[in-house]
Every structure is written in structure tokens, then in C-alpha cells.
Amino acid sequence: MSEDHETTLDTLKPGEKARITKVRVKGTARRKLMDMGMVAGTEIELVRNAPLGDPMDYNIKGYHLSIRKEEAKQIFINKL
Amino acid sequence: MEGRKIKIALTGNPNVGKTTLFNALTGSRQHVGNWPGVTVEKKSGRVSYKDYDIEVIDLPGTYSLTAYSMDEIVARDFIIEEKPDIVIQVVDASNLERNLYLTTQLMELGSEILIVLNMCDIAEERGDRIYIEKMEELLATPVIRTVASQKKGICDLLDRVIEQKEIQQHHGHEIGYGTEIEDKILEIEKVLAEDETRDTRYPLRWISIRLLEGDSNVREKISKSPVYDRVMQIIDSIDQEEYEAEIADKRYLAINTVFPQMCTRANDKLTKSDMIDRVLTNKYLGIPIFLALMWGAFELTFAFATPFMDMIDLASTWFAEYVSSSLQPAWLASLVGDGIIGGVGAVLVFVPNIFILFFLLSLLEGSGYLARAAFIMDKLMYKIGMHGKSFIPMLMGFGCNVPAIMAARSIEDEKDRLITILVVPFVSCGARLPIYVLFAGTFFGRQAGTVIFGMYVLGIVIAIISAKILRTTVVRGKPAPFIMELPPYRVPTLKTSFIHMWDNGFMYIKKAGTIILVGVVVIWALASFPWGVQYGSENSYVGLLGHAVEPLLKPLGFDWKISVALIFGLVAKEIVVASMGVLYGAGDNSNVLSDRLIADSGMTALTSLSLMAFSLLYMPCVATVGVIRKETGSWKWTLFAIFYGIIVAWITAFTIYKGGVLLGY
Numbered sequence: 001m002s003e004d005h006e007t008t009l010d011t012l013k014p015g016e017k018a019r020i021t022k023v024r025v026k027g028t029a030r031r032k033l034m035d036m037g038m039v040a041g042t043e044i045e046l047v048r049n050a051p052l053g054d055p056m057d058y059n060i061k062g063y064h065l066s067i068r069k070e071e072a073k074q075i076f077i078n079k080l
Numbered sequence: 081m082e083g084r085k086i087k088i089a090l091t092g093n094p095n096v097g098k099t100t101l102f103n104a105l106t107g108s109r110q111h112v113g114n115w116p117g118v119t120v121e122k123k124s125g126r127v128s129y130k131d132y133d134i135e136v137i138d139l140p141g142t143y144s145l146t147a148y149s150m151d152e153i154v155a156r157d158f159i160i161e162e163k164p165d166i167v168i169q170v171v172d173a174s175n176l177e178r179n180l181y182l183t184t185q186l187m188e189l190g191s192e193i194l195i196v197l198n199m200c201d202i203a204e205e206r207g208d209r210i211y212i213e214k215m216e217e218l219l220a221t222p223v224i225r226t227v228a229s230q231k232k233g234i235c236d237l238l239d240r241v242i243e244q245k246e247i248q249q250h251h252g253h254e255i256g257y258g259t260e261i262e263d264k265i266l267e268i269e270k271v272l273a274e275d276e277t278r279d280t281r282y283p284l285r286w287i288s289i290r291l292l293e294g295d296s297n298v299r300e301k302i303s304k305s306p307v308y309d310r311v312m313q314i315i316d317s318i319d320q321e322e323y324e325a326e327i328a329d330k331r332y333l334a335i336n337t338v339f340p341q342m343c344t345r346a347n348d349k350l351t352k353s354d355m356i357d358r359v360l361t362n363k364y365l366g367i368p369i370f371l372a373l374m375w376g377a378f379e380l381t382f383a384f385a386t387p388f389m390d391m392i393d394l395a396s397t398w399f400a401e402y403v404s405s406s407l408q409p410a411w412l413a414s415l416v417g418d419g420i421i422g423g424v425g426a427v428l429v430f431v432p433n434i435f436i437l438f439f440l441l442s443l444l445e446g447s448g449y450l451a452r453a454a455f456i457m458d459k460l461m462y463k464i465g466m467h468g469k470s471f472i473p474m475l476m477g478f479g480c481n482v483p484a485i486m487a488a489r490s491i492e493d494e495k496d497r498l499i500t501i502l503v504v505p506f507v508s509c510g511a512r513l514p515i516y517v518l519f520a521g522t523f524f525g526r527q528a529g530t531v532i533f534g535m536y537v538l539g540i541v542i543a544i545i546s547a548k549i550l551r552t553t554v555v556r557g558k559p560a561p562f563i564m565e566l567p568p569y570r571v572p573t574l575k576t577s578f579i580h581m582w583d584n585g586f587m588y589i590k591k592a593g594t595i596i597l598v599g600v601v602v603i604w605a606l607a608s609f610p611w612g613v614q615y616g617s618e619n620s621y622v623g624l625l626g627h628a629v630e631p632l633l634k635p636l637g638f639d640w641k642i643s644v645a646l647i648f649g650l651v652a653k654e655i656v657v658a659s660m661g662v663l664y665g666a667g668d669n670s671n672v673l674s675d676r677l678i679a680d681s682g683m684t685a686l687t688s689l690s691l692m693a694f695s696l697l698y699m700p701c702v703a704t705v706g707v708i709r710k711e712t713g714s715w716k717w718t719l720f721a722i723f724y725g726i727i728v729a730w731i732t733a734f735t736i737y738k739g740g741v742l743l744g745y
């Protein structure tokens with residue numbers, strides 16, 4: 001069930017899915033994230049954290065994309 | 081017979097099998113170099129097929145063609161400025177959606193595109209279905225299936241290349257960005273068109289879109305144009321971030337509308353790669369497995385390299401002696417024998433290490449594990465002001481600093497890369513071990529192992545502190561964000577790894593070769609003149625130089641002999657040992673040398689400790705200096721590396737020596 005509660009990507013737990021609502025990352029990272037498919041409306045799932053806890057391994061558009069919590073905090077989502 | 085010429089360029093996302101396809105196409109007929117002015121690798125090769133002479137250029141792998149990295153700028157400038165007849169995009173059939181994003185950008189560039197659907201075996205095994213005809217129709221480009229790792233579909237691809245070259249019909253395909261953005265695009269296009277001196281190779285629509293997306297590289301390209309100010313007025317009137325997001329959105333939207341028609345994906349069941357990842361990046365197992373793999377890689381490197389190193393050593397010694405005894409006059413015999421062959425041989429000894437390290441690096445990369453290594457180590461690296469991708473280059477440094485610095489190429493961010501290059505020389509390489517073995521063995525007896533281990537730790541600590549210092553001074557800023565694909569695990573192709581090893585090893589010999597040769601000859605001249613003195617003795621220039629720098633090194637506990645040995649060590653650090661042998665009249669008998677060192681009242685355990693630390697840290701050997709120059713493309717940074725090393729070494733050795741004296745040793 002979709003719950004209309006906006007949070008940030010870093011709060012996702014392994015196995016949980018969400019839909020991206022806004023990418024607030026600044027600078028060149030923003031560009032790169034968009035090129036890699038992080039655009040509003042896209043479904044994203046947290047696969048796992050790295051062994052030391054950061055970065056995170058997400059599944060997006062059928063492939064694995066890894067980013068740090070620092071960036072994940074600036075990406076807004078609705079949990080699915 | 082000269083065939084008709086066709087020029088094709090390969091593009092595609094990283095890890096789609098582009099290199100494998102390039103190797104399958106060109107075989108051994110390839111050439112590796114650099115793109116002018118940048119350190120991005122340029123590979124080109126040739127194929128003769130039917131009546132055609134086809135030139136293939138392997139562009140850097142990119143996800144996009146914005147100005148995010150040098151790779152992307154190189155790729156798009158090539159496509160626009162060199163106008164290859166056909167641009168081939170290699171696409172990973174098992175990851176179609178994201179791959180098509182680059183396709184939308186290639187179309188905007190107005191190039192003649194052909195799509196290679198690679199990794200068809202994986203997509204099929206998984207049960208995905210891709211409808212080729214539908215895809216060709218929707219994208220208005222030919223689509224060819226290949227399995228590059230098995231050389232399947234190569235002839236088919238070449239046939240289609242020729243066919244497309246002969247028809248020469250261009251079907252443009254454009255993405256609409258919605259009324260608001262389209263209006264702006266038109267507005268900018270109109271203004272740009274007024275400039276009659278403009279570079280007509282660049283499509284107006286493309287420039288306009290890039291400007292709306294805030295592309296600084298394109299902005300610079302038109303900065304001399306008389307209409308620049310007017311264009312900027314339009315750009316400044318919009319909300320850049322909003323437009324940027326909207327344009328990326330629209331591209332993915334366009335993909336989403338065509339994608340379901342050309343492909344049905346099998347249910348999202350767990351792939352083999354996911355299962356491997358459950359183990360290899362597991363919370364508890366991930367790090368132990370990583371460490372075990374790295375340790376295994378080192379064992380393998382040394383096991384394989386040792387016999388080759390012994391052979392090179394024997395051969396160069398024999399050859400030097402042979403030349404010395406058969407050449408006339410004597411100075412020439414000495415120059416060629418002692419100087420060139422001896423010196424170059426000392427550096428060549430490390431070539432097997434370098435080759436094997438490159439081979440293993442390529443296996444790691446091809447298997448997909450290299451990305452995991454960065455993923456696993458990023459948190460630690462980030463803490464010391466570096467990027468996860470810096471870890472493997474630094475680790476390789478323990479084998480040899482040369483391939484380590486070259487491996488830093490995989491780091492996109494210029495600053496991250498520069499810092500890695502500058503701190504790698506502090507990582508204690510194989511050539512420094514003989515120095516520790518001699519001195520720790522001579523002066524520390526049963527504690528020798530601990531002392532040697534301490535040297536390795538010292539190197540790491542200095543590297544970490546240096547990274548921190550550099551981050552707050554000359555290379556300011558935070559490490560670049562970690563945004564990285566973790567590609568599926570794959571079986572690497574041996575051929576690709578062999579070619580990678582050969583290309584890089586050979587490039588090292590070619591490029592660093594000149595600097596090494598110059599370095600070796602200079603040292604030879606210092607050791608041999610004034611003519612008639614014994615080679616490298618007190619009366620030679622190097623002996624005089626040793627005396628001259630002695631006051632500088634005195635506070636570290638070093639006399640002129642050590643100074644001379646350190647000067648020789650600039651060729652390759654293990655030469656410090658050999659030249660101590662000469663200076664102490666012990667030849668290459670290490671037992672005699674040990675005894676004489678102990679007998680020398682100027683040499684104490686404390687001096688030897690200070691000397692080991694100094695040898696570890698002082699300027700990189702000539703081979704390393706050569707690659708630093710090549711990889712940074714700058715003498716400024718090369719000199720910085722040299723002087724920074726010397727200063728750090730001096731301070732560290734001074735602290736050890738004076739500290740020891742104060743403590744009463």
C-alpha cells in the first residue's frame with residue numbers, strides 16, 4: 001500500500017521499495033545521479049548496506065547503483 | 081590493396097563489453113595512446129573486411145554525454161569534431177533501459193548510430209525477450225545482436241556497418257521536451273544562428289539543450305561568439321535546476337514509452353550475480369573475503385614474478401659484463417655496461433611485477449569485483465579524505481608504485497586522482513624491502529620482523545596524514561560523491577586481460593623509459609667522473625655530492641656514504657643496498673656488509689632506523705617520477721611530489737633520530 005509520507009532515501013531498510021519524488025542534491029552529483037536514472041517517479045529498492053554501513057547498494061531501473069548516505073539524505077521518496 | 085575507408089567509433093556505458101568487442105574486432109591491430117592534452121586513454125585499431133579498411137576508435141565508456149567528466153567531454157568532442165561515419169553504441173541487453181539514456185543523447189548529436197545489443201546470452205538465459213525489429217523501428221537505427229565474449233555476431237556487425245555506410249540515409253529522431261522548454265530551445269537556436277562565424281559542426285539544437293542544462297564546457301565553447309551575451313540573457317532567465325531535472329525526466333519518459341514495446345523482462349527473480357553478492361558484500365563475510373582475495377593476489381604476483389625477476393637480473397648482469405669487456409674505449413664500456421645496462425636492468429627487474437599486477441587488476445575489473453572493492457572500502461577511505469576507488473591503487477602500491485599510479489586512472493574526479501597519485505609513493509613497495517632486510521637484519525636481530533612491519537605501517541600512516549594535509553591545503557575540497565554502478569559479476573575474458581596487461585606494461589616501458597634512461601645516465605656520470613676515479617667512490621662527483629649534502633643529512637645521523645647510497649637509490653630504491661656494498665668494500669656479499677656496518681661506529685641501530693624511514697619516504701624512484709609526470713601531465717605536480725617526499729622524509733627521520741638520542745639510545 002502506498003503511504004503518502006515523504007521521507008528521504010537513507011531511511012529505507014533493506015528490501016523496502018520506494019518511489020523517488022525529488023532530487024535535492026546539488027552540483028555535479030545532481031547531474032550524474034539524473035544521468036544514472038535517479039529522476040522523480042522512478043522506483044527504487046535498497047538491496048543492502050556496505051559491510052561498514054555506508055555506502056548503500058540500491059536497485060534502480062533493473063541495475064545496482066551505489067551511493068553514500070550523504071547524498072541519499074537529499075533524495076526524497078514515498079515508501080511503497 | 082587499399083580498401084575503401086570507413087571510420088567507426090565505439091561508445092557505450094561502462095561494463096557493457098565495449099573493450100571485449102573492440103578486441104574481437106581489431107585483434108592485435110590496435111594502438112593505445114592518449115587523447116591530446118588529457119590523460120584519458122585513446123585506443124584505435126583496424127579491421128580489413130571485404131573490400132573495406134575499417135578504422136575503429138574506442139571511446140571512453142560513459143553513462144551520458146554531459147560535461148560531468150573528462151571522459152564524457154572527450155567522447156562527445158570526438159563524435160562532433162571528427163565526424164566518424166558511424167557511431168556504434170554497445171548496449172547491455174540485460175540492462176536496456178538505462179543504456180538507452182545514452183542513445184537519446186547520441187541522437188541529439190546528430191550522428192549516424194548503430195546499436196549493438198551485446199550480452200545477449202545473459203538476457204536470454206534470464207528469459208528476457210527483446211524484439212529486434214520493433215526496436216529498430218522505434219529507434220530508427222539498425223540493431224545487431226552480439227555476444228562479444230564468444231565473438232558471436234561480429235561478421236554480422238561488419239556487414240551492417242558497410243551497408244549503412246553505403247546507404248547513407250540519416251533518420252533523425254528527436255525527443256520533445258514539452259512546450260516551455262521547446263520554446264526556449266527555439267529562442268536560443270535563433271540567436272545562435274545569427275552568428276555567421278559559428279562552428280557548424282555543432283548542431284544548434286544540441287548546443288541549446290546543453291546550455292539549458294547548464295553545461296559549462298559548451299558555454300565556454302561559445303564564449304567568443306558575438307551573440308554570447310544575448311544567449312546568456314536567456315539562460316539566466318530560467319530556473320536552471322528545474323530545467324535540468326525536467327530534461328532528464330523527459331528523456332527517461334521517452335524511453336519509458338518505447339521500452340515496454342521492445343522488451344519484456346523476465347520476473348525479477350534473484351540472479352546468479354545477486355547471489356554472489358549476498359556472500360561477497362555480506363555484512364560479516366565481505367571484509368574477510370576481501371582481505372583474503374587481496375592477500376591471494378599478492379602471493380600470486382610474487383610467485384609468478386620471482387622467476388622472471390631472477391632471469392632479468394641474471395641476463396642484465398651478464399650482458400653488462402659482456403659489454404664492459406668487449407667495448408672500447410673504456411668510458412663507453414662503463415657508460416653502457418655500468419650505467420645504461422646496469423641501471424635500466426635494475427628498473428626492468430620490476431617489469432614482471434608490473435605486468436602481473438596489471439593482469440590481476442584487469443581480471444578484477446572484468447569480473448565486476450573492482451567496483452565492490454571500492455564499495456566495501458569507501459567508508460574508511462572517505463574518513464581519510466579519499467574516495468573508495470583509491471583503495472585498490474594504493475594497495476597495488478605495495479607491489480610496485482608504478483602500476484599503482486597508473487591504476488589511479490579509474491578515478492574520475494581530478495582531485496581524488498591527484499591525491500591518490502601523490503600519496504601512493506609513501507606505500508612501501510617491493511624494492512624497499514631489501515633495504516629493511518639488510519638494516520633491520522643487521523641491527524635488530526630477533527626484532528627485525530617487527531621493525532620491518534613497522535616500516536610498512538609508517539608508510540601507510542604517512543600516506544593517510546598526507547592525504548589529510550593535501551585536502552586542507554593544495555588540493556582543497558571533499559572527495560567526490562560516490563555514485564557508482566555495481567555491475568553484474570561476469571567471467572572475465574583472458575584475452576582482454578592479456579591485452580590490458582601488455583598495453584599498460586608496454587606503455588610504462590615506453591613512456592617512463594626516457595626518464596629512466598636520463599636518470600640512469602646522470603647517476604652514471606656522477607659516479608664515474610672525474611674520469612679515472614673508482615666507480616662511485618669518495619673522489620667521484622657522487623662522492624663529492626655525498627660530502628656536499630652531508631651537512632643537510634647529518635642531523636638525521638647520516639654520513640657521506642649513506643648520502644651517496646641514497647643518491648644511487650633514486651634509480652631504484654633497492655640499489656641503496658648494492659651501493660652500500662660498494663662503499664663498504666663488501667661487493668655483493670651481505671654477510672661481509674653486515675659485519676662492516678656493525679664495525680662502523682657511525683652506524684648504529686638508531687641511524688639504521690632513521691635511514692630505513694628516510695629510504696621509505698624520500699623522493700620516489702625515477703620510474704615512479706616518470707609515471708607521475710605522465711599521469712598528471714604536469715611538471716609542477718611531479719616536482720611537488722619529489723620535494724614533498726624529501727621534506728616529509730627529512731622530518732620523519734629527524735624525529736626518529738633526535739628522539740632516539742634524547743631517549744638515550
Ligand SMILES: Nc1nc2c(ncn2[C@@H]2O[C@H](COP(=O)(O)OP(=O)(O)O)[C@@H](O)[C@H]2O)c(=O)[nH]1
Binds near residue numbers: 200202230445
Ligand atoms: N556473458 C557475456 N559476457 C561478456 C560479453 N561481452 C563482454 N563480457 C564480459 O563482460 C565484462 C566486461 O567487459 P568489458 O569489455 O571490459 O566492458 P567495458 O567496460 O564496456 O569495456 C568482461 O568480464 C567480459 O568478459 C557478452 O557478450 N556476454
Ligand SMILES: [Mg+2]
Binds near residue numbers: 095098100141
Ligand atoms: Mg573497457
